[in-house]
Amino acid sequence: MDVKSVSAKARYQWTSGSGGWAELRARWANLPGRRFAHHVLTSAGGQLSLAYQGIPEGMTYILPYLRDQVSGKTGTVSARDQRRPTWQQTLRAARRPEADILVIGCARQRARRLPPSRSVLLPFRINMLLDIDAENVYRCVSGNERRQFANLRRRREWTTEIGTRLQDLEFFYERMHLPTMATRHGEETRSTDWDVALHALFRHGFVLFVREGDQRVAGVLIRLEDGGATLWMRLLGVLDGAEEHYRSGAVKAVYYLTMEWAAAHGVTRVNFSGGDPFPGKGVFQFKRRLHPTITHPVDHFRDRRAYLRVGRDTPAVRDFLVATPMLTVDDSDRITATHFFDSTRPVRSDIRADGPGVHRVSAIDLDEFLAES
Structure with a gap:
């Protein structure tokens, strides 16, 4: 294991780790003399x-x-x-x-x-967690939502591609994730650097792409935990950060196809990752329609x-x-x-x-x- 790998994994645990890592970070943050x-x-x-x-x-x-x-x-x-x-x-x-x-x-x-x-x-x-039922993956999703997605899926010819090669991560990170963060957040972009994405996320998971016909249009970088029982959706992006892929529903397809993959591969829980405590945000309202459980983060x-x-x-x-x-x-x-x-x-x-x-x-x-x- 090289220095970059060790450093990236340590930084990931420092920012996102649970248990002892979370306790250590909290103690550090509470040290006397820290300015705000x-x-x-x-x-x-x-x-x-x-x-x-x-x-x-x-x-x-x-x-x-x-x-x-x-x-x-x-x-x-x-x-x-x-x-x-x-x-x-x-x-x-x-x-x-x-x-x-x-x-x-x-x-x-x-x-x-x-x-x-x-x-x-x-x-x-907050965190938003969805328990996966392999027999009925969409049991918590309303019938209207399911019909809308099914219609979009047929019309757009959406399919799932699993990327496990380094080239797949490079394509996702450079053509999807970074442009999407720049488009959506501008100067306030908050993301994960390449080394952490590679060593702490990709090496413990894969990239799930949404293909529209023969083109990758959206994707999510996934980390598997708990022996594969828990799936974390960590980084997301659409091709070149283009707004058209939000309007088309490709981002919605990322979530639905991830849920389907999870149900087919023994995953019992999908973590939609962290969120802000404001229900008025569009991303909260979208995720809410999938009926995840809202919890304190770990x-x-x-x-x-x-x-x-x-x-x-x-x-x-x-x-x-x-x-x-x-x-x-x-x-x-x-x-x-x-x-x-x-x-x-x-x-x-x-x-x-x-x-x-x-x-x-x-x-x-x-x-x-x-x-x-």
Whole structure:
């Protein structure tokens, strides 16, 4: 085993490992003296401000969606980084938020000690797990969804190709994954470097391609764990990052064909990988239609939380909260879904967050929530 391989596997375990690796990473993150990110977003016209403080990963996983919500219909938002505060300074900010909305990313134990008024607690990340029934792989998928996919499959001539050669990984990584990340996320692209993709993922799995006729149009890099019983969908991409492959349904085919492969090869669980705690994201709504179970992650994010507290009651704050349903946690750390409403702003019923793993769905009256001192 060469140095690159050892290094790549160690880095993968550091970022995604469970058990002892997750515990070690969490302890490292909690070391005294670590400084935190501080980023402030302000909507056009200054009607709404949102500040994020805490662990730097929040700039990647929590802030982008909230920024989009802050920008709203204007499509513009100003942002600034400030002096990176210590935990003591972050705690003071939680007591008296200077922004309209404050979000703090921190350890679960610290989050529980923050002021509870006008606040909710979110899991920092979630996982979505699907138990596979080999006899009826689509048992949790609605009949309408199954019919739609079957029709698309016939029309597009989708078939499965399993890639196990190095050239297959190179094609997927360079022609699919990297272009897709660049197209979808731009400067905020978050991905896995080549060495980790090769040594920690591909060497423990394969690439599943979706072919449309004689052309590869989409694919996913898969890692097998637990002796092949668990399949992780780790990296995804479409050919050249082209939007047409999203419109055609090729990405949907990636999930359906992966489920079929899993059922045919003794896999009992498919892990759709991590997600953000915001049901309004399109990827969440798509995966939800497959009825996976929503769980806390098994890596170091399991004990991380995002604390959201409202500093001021304004029309823009109310608009933001109603437009942003959230996955939250209750006092027993069970995952719940939270929607906000008031007398003039009804619950966003078009954004569903219920399903396996969600203990309760709550609709919170903003008049009561914001009346808390």
